[in-house]
Amino acid sequence: MTTTATMTATATAPAYTYTPIPPSPQADAAAFTDFGREVHGFDAASVSQAQYDEIIESLYKYQVLLFRNTTITPAQQYALTHAFDPAATSYGHGNNKTGKDTKSILHPDLKTIPHQPEVQLIGNGKVPGVYEGLDSPQLKHPHHRTFHKHPISEAEELASNATRFYRWHIDAALYKLSPPRVTSLLAVKVPQGPWQTVRYDDGSGDEVEVPKGSTVFASGKTMFDLLPAPLKSLAVRTTVNYAPHPYVWMSKAHALPTGLGIEDEGLELSLDELPEFDEAQVKHLPMCWKNPVTGALHLQVHPCAAKSLTIAPLPEGASRDGALYPDGGEVGDLKEVRELLTRVQRPGISPKYLFAADWREGDLVLFHNRGVIHSVTGAFRPDELRMFHQCNLAASSDPVGPDGADVAKYA
Numbered sequence: 001m002t003t004t005a006t007m008t009a010t011a012t013a014p015a016y017t018y019t020p021i022p023p024s025p026q027a028d029a030a031a032f033t034d035f036g037r038e039v040h041g042f043d044a045a046s047v048s049q050a051q052y053d054e055i056i057e058s059l060y061k062y063q064v065l066l067f068r069n070t071t072i073t074p075a076q077q078y079a080l081t082h083a084f085d086p087a088a089t090s091y092g093h094g095n096n097k098t099g100k101d102t103k104s105i106l107h108p109d110l111k112t113i114p115h116q117p118e119v120q121l122i123g124n125g126k127v128p129g130v131y132e133g134l135d136s137p138q139l140k141h142p143h144h145r146t147f148h149k150h151p152i153s154e155a156e157e158l159a160s161n162a163t164r165f166y167r168w169h170i171d172a173a174l175y176k177l178s179p180p181r182v183t184s185l186l187a188v189k190v191p192q193g194p195w196q197t198v199r200y201d202d203g204s205g206d207e208v209e210v211p212k213g214s215t216v217f218a219s220g221k222t223m224f225d226l227l228p229a230p231l232k233s234l235a236v237r238t239t240v241n242y243a244p245h246p247y248v249w250m251s252k253a254h255a256l257p258t259g260l261g262i263e264d265e266g267l268e269l270s271l272d273e274l275p276e277f278d279e280a281q282v283k284h285l286p287m288c289w290k291n292p293v294t295g296a297l298h299l300q301v302h303p304c305a306a307k308s309l310t311i312a313p314l315p316e317g318a319s320r321d322g323a324l325y326p327d328g329g330e331v332g333d334l335k336e337v338r339e340l341l342t343r344v345q346r347p348g349i350s351p352k353y354l355f356a357a358d359w360r361e362g363d364l365v366l367f368h369n370r371g372v373i374h375s376v377t378g379a380f381r382p383d384e385l386r387m388f389h390q391c392n393l394a395a396s397s398d399p400v401g402p403d404g405a406d407v408a409k410y411a
Contacts, residue, residue, distance in 0.1 A: 014054060015041065015048075015050065015051045015054055016039050016040060016041045016042060016051070016054065016055075016058075017039075017040045017041060018037040018038065018039060018040070018058065018062075019037065019038045019040070020032075020036065020037060020038075021035075021036035021037060021038050021064065021066055021355075023035075023036075023355065024208075024210070024354060024355055024356045025209065026208055026209060026351045026352060026354075027351075027352055027353070027354060027355065028352040028353065031219075031222055031352065031353055032355065034061070034062065035062060035063050035064065035219055035222075035355065036062055036063065036064045036065075036066070036355060037058065037062045037064075037065055037066070038065075038066045038067075038068065039055070039058070039065050039066065039067050042055075042067050042070070044070065044071065044072035044073070044076040044077075044080065044364075045071075045076065047079075047080070052080070052083040055080070055083070055366070056083065056084055057293055059084075059182060059366050059367075059368055060291055060292055060293035060294065060368060060371070061293055061294060063217075063219060063221075063367065063368045063371050063372050064217060064355065064365060064366070064367045064368070064372070065365070065366045065367075066363060066364075066365050067363070067364040067365075067366075068360070068362065068363060069362045070186065070362050070363065070364040071362070072186060072364060074113050074115070074116035074119040074132065074389060074391075075116055077116075077119055077184055077186060077364075077389055077391050078116055078118050078119055078391055080184060080366075081118070081182060081183075081184045081366075081391045081392065081393055082118075082393060084181045084182045084393075085180075085181050085182075085393060085395050085396055087396035088180075088181075088393035088394060088395055088396050089393070089394075090117075090118065090177075090393065090394055091112075091117060091118045091119075091120070091391075091392070091393065091394070092171050092172060092173060092177065092179075092180040092183075092392040092393060092394050093110075093173045093177065093394075094173065094176075094177060094394070110122060110390075111134055111137045111139065113132045113133060113134065113389070114132075114133040114134065115132070115133050116132075118391055118393060119389050119390070119391045120389070120390045120391070121134060121137060121139065121387065121388070121389060121390075122139065122387075122388050122389075122390050123139040123141065123188075123189065123385070123386035123387040123388050124139050124140065124141035124191075124213075124380040124382075124384055124385065124386040125138075125139055125380070125382065125383060125384055125385035125386060126138050126139070126385070127139065127385065127387065131387075139385075139386070139387070141213070141376070141378070141379070141380050141386060142166045142167070142376050143166070143379055144163065144164035144165070144166050144255070144259065147166065147167060147254065147255045147259075148164060148254060148255045148256075148257060148259070149254035149255065149256075149257075149263045149265070150201070150257060151164070152164060152199065152201075157379060160197065161194060161195075161196050161197060162196070162197045162198075162199050163196045163197065163198055163199070163377055163378050163379055164198060164199060164201070164257060164258075164259060164377070165198060165216065165258060165259035165260070165349075165375040165376075165377055166255075166259055166375055166376040166377065167255055167259045167304060167375060167376070168218070168258075168259050168260045168261075168303060168304075168345075168349065168373050168374070168375045169302050169304065169305075169373060169374070169375070170300060170301075170302045170369060170370075170373055171183045171369050171392045172302065172369070173394065174242040174243075174246050174283045174302060174305050175242065175243075175244055175245050175246060175277065175281060175282060175283060176278075176281040177394035177395075178394055178395040178396070178397060178398045178399075179285070179369060179370060179394075179395060179398070179399060180369045180370075180392035180393050180394060180395055181368070181369060181370055181393075181395050182366055182367065182368060182369055182392065183366070183367055183369045183390065183391070183392040184364065184365070184366050184389075184390070184391045184392070185215070185363075185364070185365045185367075185388055185389070185390050186363070186364050186388060186389040186390075187359045187360060187361055187362065187363040187364075187365075187388055188361065188387040188388060188389060189361060189385050189386055189387035190213075190359045190360060190361050190363075190386060191212070191213070191380065191384040191385065191386055192212070193212040193384075194212065195209050195210060195211055195212065196209070196210055196211075196212055196214075196377065196378050196379075197209055198210055198216070198377055199257075200257065200258050201257035201258070202256070202257055202258050202346075206350060206351055207351070208351040208354060208356070210356040210377055210378070211356060211357070211358040211359065212378050212380075213359065213376075213377065213378040213380060213386060214356040214357050214358065214359070214377050214378065215356075215357045215359070215365075215374055215375070215376060215377070216354050216355070216356045216357070216374060216375050216377055217354065217355045217356075217357070217367060217372045217373070217374045218348050218349045218353060218354055218355075218372060218373050218374070219298070219348070219353065219355075219371070219372055220289070220298030220299045220300045220348075220370075220371050220372055220373060221291070221296045221297070221298045221299075221371065222348055222353050223298070223299040223344070223345060223347070223348030223349075223353075223373075224288060224296075224297050224298060224299040226347045226348055226353075227299075227344060227347070229322070229410075230322050230323060230324050231324070231343065231344055232410040233314070233318075233323055233324070233410055233411045234311065234324045234325065234340075234344070235287045235288050235297075235299055235344055235410075236287075236288055236297070236401075236402040236406055236407050236410045236411050237311050237312040237313075237314070237325075237328070237407065237411055238286070238287040238309050238310070238311050238312075239284050239285065239286055239287070239309065239310040239311075239312075239401075240284070240285055240286070240287055240301050240306050240309060241282070241283075241284050241306070241307050241308040241309065241310060242282065242283045242284070242285070242302070242305050242306060242307060243268070243282075243305055243306075243307040244271065244274055244277035244279075244281075244282050245274045245275050245277055246302070246304075246305035246307075247305070248269065248274055248275060249268050249269050249274060249305075249307075250262060250268060250304055250305065251269065252267045252268070252269065253265065253267040253268055253304075254267070255304065256342075258346070258349065259375055260303055260341075260342065260345055260346060260349060261303035261304055261338050261341060261342060261345075262303075262304050262334075262338065264334060264335040264338060268334070283398075284310070285300075285398060285399060285401075286399065286400075286401025286402065287299060287300070287301055287309075287344075287401075288300070288401055288402050288406075289370050289371070289399040289400065289401065290399075290400045290401060290402065290403065290406070291368075291370075291371060292400075297402055297406060297410075298370065298371045298372075299344060299345065299348070300370060300371070300373065300399065301341055301344075301345065301373075302373075303338070303341045303342075303345060306337055306338075306341060307334070307337070308330065308331060308332045308337060309330070309331040309337055309340065310328075310330055310331075311325045311328045311329055311330075311331065312328050313325075313326065313327050313328035314326045314327075314328075314411055315407055315408065315411055318411050345373075356377075369392060370399050
């Protein structure tokens with residue numbers, strides 16, 4: 001967490017210069033005045049503590065930082081990511097854990113760099129030769145046809161260059177380990193191609209044009225700010241209860257066409273089908289996470305992994321007019337859980353509120369993993385080589401939710 005001393009130092013003597021990242025073509029520019037900055041003057045080989053502190057504070061203010069034409073080693077990428085949480089010790093899903101758990105839906109997507117196990121190699125295609133200690137790794141770009149119940153056909157995809165959001169999510173194990181504060185992504189190899197049309201296919205008619213293979217971000221702050229008063233009240237009173245081993249729990253389920261949650265088919269694994277788990281390690285996290293620098297509330301939920309909701313009653317003296325669940329309660333029916341999450345999250349992924357990264361080789365992006373949700377998009381041919389280094393670290397503590405003043409203001 002940024003300290004007062006850090007804030008004073010960065011306010012008086014900034015080490016870097018910042019320029020706004022232009023919003024995506026279909027975005028509402030007014031929604032992005034304080035979102036996204038390109039950072040100039042960064043040298044990964046020489047970063048002082050004061051410079052780390054400045055980057056940390058800037059990320060919490062702007063949610064996404066872009067460093068162009070970056071040369072950075074896995075060790076340096078780890079050091080930059082680690083600066084956000086010096087007490088963090090392992091990759092966000094546990095070092096070398098994702099590759100070993102073959103039942104997890106994350107298993108095919110991540111290759112651990114042996115000499116820096118907190119950094120993963122992700123992408124598409126077969127990497128020639130030995131790369132960072134990995135022998136010709138085969139990478140697999142997540143494709144919505146492997147996860148969505150009603151995917152776009154291959155013929156239609158080719159004919160119209162249409163695609164989907166694969167899965168909206170937060171980078172987090174959501175069992176035992178706390179959600180990382182930040183994720184860093186380094187673009188090593190980026191195949192070029194025509195832009196693709198992401199279709200929502202939820203009856204809204206919404207679609208958005210994105211660069212091929214774009215990572216798309218939605219602000220949790222915007223998601224909260226868009227809500228009408230009754231849903232803001234619900235959000236500040238709600239705890240999201242995640243499934244044990246959620247990526248195994250959902251492994252047989254299918255996603256909605258928006259990628260924002262799971263179809264209600266009853267395909268989740270029962271608790272006795274899951275790997276052994278400790279109930280004390282199951283995650284119960286607030287629906288809204290408080291920004292440590294701005295104090296803003298960010299609506300942060302992994303909609304595919306949520307199993308139930310716990311809603312606190314309205315505080316004494318609060319108006320009950322139009323309130324949802326005024327007496328609080330438990331929402332355990334998955335269909336109802338998912339309908340509620342769609343109500344609070346879907347407005348925030350509308351096309352005009354999205355930032356779609358237009359990747360170039362050498363781009364390093366830091367994003368506030370406790371302030372935005374994101375999704376992979378697009379499709380690549382098997383022979384298209386795409387390589388990224390990803391790093392995030394299981395945090396040393398869980399996110400902080402709304403405080404008493406927030407509840408009094410919104411509930």
